Amino acid sequence: MTREVSVRAAGAVDGERLQARHEQLRAIGAVGLTGVSREAFTEADFEARRLVSSWAAERGYPLVMDDIGNLFIRRPGREETLAPIVTGSHLDSQPAGGAFDGAFGVLAAFEALEALDGASVVTRRPVEVAIWANEEGSRFQPTTMGSAVYVGALPLQEALQATDSAGISAGQALRQQELSPLSLGRREFGVPFAAYVEAHIEQGPILESVDVPIGVVTAIQGLRWFTVRVTGQAGHAGTTPMGARRDAVAASVAMIHELSRAMTDAEDRVRFTVGRLDVSPNSPNTIPSTAIFTVDFRHPDASVLARLGDQVAPICMANACGCTVSVSETMNAAPTVLDPAITETIRDTARALALDCVDIVSGATHDAKQMALACPTGMIFIPCRDGISHSVLEHAEPHQMLAGARVLTGVIATLASDSAGPAPFPPSSLTLQGHKGRG
Ligand code: HGY
Ligand code: MN
Ligand code: MN
Numbered sequence: 001m002t003r004e005v006s007v008r009a010a011g012a013v014d015g016e017r018l019q020a021r022h023e024q025l026r027a028i029g030a031v032g033l034t035g036v037s038r039e040a041f042t043e044a045d046f047e048a049r050r051l052v053s054s055w056a057a058e059r060g061y062p063l064v065m066d067d068i069g070n071l072f073i074r075r076p077g078r079e080e081t082l083a084p085i086v087t088g089s090h091l092d093s094q095p096a097g098g099a100f101d102g103a104f105g106v107l108a109a110f111e112a113l114e115a116l117d118g119a120s121v122v123t124r125r126p127v128e129v130a131i132w133a134n135e136e137g138s139r140f141q142p143t144t145m146g147s148a149v150y151v152g153a154l155p156l157q158e159a160l161q162a163t164d165s166a167g168i169s170a171g172q173a174l175r176q177q178e179l180s181p182l183s184l185g186r187r188e189f190g191v192p193f194a195a196y197v198e199a200h201i202e203q204g205p206i207l208e209s210v211d212v213p214i215g216v217v218t219a220i221q222g223l224r225w226f227t228v229r230v231t232g233q234a235g236h237a238g239t240t241p242m243g244a245r246r247d248a249v250a251a252s253v254a255m256i257h258e259l260s261r262a263m264t265d266a267e268d269r270v271r272f273t274v275g276r277l278d279v280s281p282n283s284p285n286t287i288p289s290t291a292i293f294t295v296d297f298r299h300p301d302a303s304v305l306a307r308l309g310d311q312v313a314p315i316c317m318a319n320a321c322g323c324t325v326s327v328s329e330t331m332n333a334a335p336t337v338l339d340p341a342i343t344e345t346i347r348d349t350a351r352a353l354a355l356d357c358v359d360i361v362s363g364a365t366h367d368a369k370q371m372a373l374a375c376p377t378g379m380i381f382i383p384c385r386d387g388i389s390h391s392v393l394e395h396a397e398p399h400q401m402l403a404g405a406r407v408l409t410g411v412i413a414t415l416a417s418d419s420a421g422p423a424p425f426p427p428s429s430l431t432l433q434g435h436k437g438r439g
Pocket of ligand 3: 094101136390
């Protein structure tokens with residue numbers, strides 16, 4: 001019975017509807033012909049959230065939001081008191097990002113609800129689409145902010161106090177959000193989910209290189225983020241002797257050089273990126289007084305993550321070049337193994353739909369990494385052209401999106417129909433703020 005429902009629901013996925021909604025969404029915050037700029041809690045981000053919320057309203061799906069701005073769209077089940085099966089992703093993007101990172105997962109999740117309607121499937125459990133707030137962490141660190149607050153891995157107030165480079169806090173920006181006239185319920189953090197499954201582009205080259213349409217994500221590598229603040233002394237570029245300078249950029253360059261020498265391995269598995277370097281006063285003929293740079297370090301092995309990540313601060317201090325240095329770690333997320341039962345359901349569903357699939361470890365992080373702290377979690381990848389992401393060149397083909405949406409719908413239909421009990425929530429390792437007990 002479940003297999004038949006799963007295949008029937010997957011067959012009701014409408015590729016044309018999916019593409020039409022994708023075109024509507026990508027027009028919001030469009031950058032050139034193919035990119036988007038929808039940083040967290042900007043008007044473009046809010047407009048994208050309003051658009052998807054309006055689709056939900058048209059379908060009569062109730063919508064709730066929590067205090068960090070995570071949105072949840074609910075399709076009722078036969079037994080409304082059971083914990084829901086949740087799918088989703090994020091609508092915020094990098095400052096010059098692609099139209100598929102996050103957006104594909106939200107679109108595929110909403111298409112799953114509509115396909116369940118189209119196939120007249122009444123699921124045992126409710127099914128929800130989660131639109132996580134500030135997954136990218138580019139404007140407000142850290143990444144996966146909304147889902148981290150939801151599972152209790154990041155305190156709400158700490159998240160709301162994060163500021164962007166203009167000094168605006170996430171809380172201030174979030175308060176600008178206008179979701180009216182939509183009727184919006186309020187959700188507490190930590191309402192239990194029975195399972196979470198996210199569809200996403202791979203953001204890397206593997207699936208395309210082996211020509212396989214579906215990636216079954218078995219794990220997500222660990223990551224550590226740091227913000228390094230270097231304070232020197234402003235001065236005249238023409239008159240100040242080199243020996244008398246405390247040049248924040250010269251010191252930062254020395255630190256980054258030494259960090260890049262430490263962050264290497266023979267197998268090319270270490271991922272080390274300095275993506276931001278803010279200089280002040282940023283004038284050609286003034287010795288920089290301050291420099292702030294970010295470190296994004298990732299690895300699939302927890303011991304390497306610890307060993308090399310613990311060197312970041314000492315290396316910066318050892319190359320201060322007379323400046324004062326502060327190193328703050330804004331994220332330390334261990335490598336995460338996803339739920340074997342969920343990944344097996346993804347494989348089974350792909351096979352039932354005659355779609356080839358392959359196991360894969362995610363190099364990118366996702367809200368699924370936070371959800372794995374709270375409930376059985378899985379991810380489905382589709383290829384993206386040349387493995388490019390976090391770029392306006394990011395692209396996935398309609399047939400690839402359709403395949404991913406069909407597998408997601410089949411998996412959701414299976415999980416929402418089976419008699420498995422609700423997931424343990426929260427695991428003993430987490431304490432939740434504002435959690436009002438089991439939902
Ligand atoms: O940084 C990441 O891995 C994600 O794409 N935001
Ligand atoms: Mn993403
Ligand atoms: Mn991203």
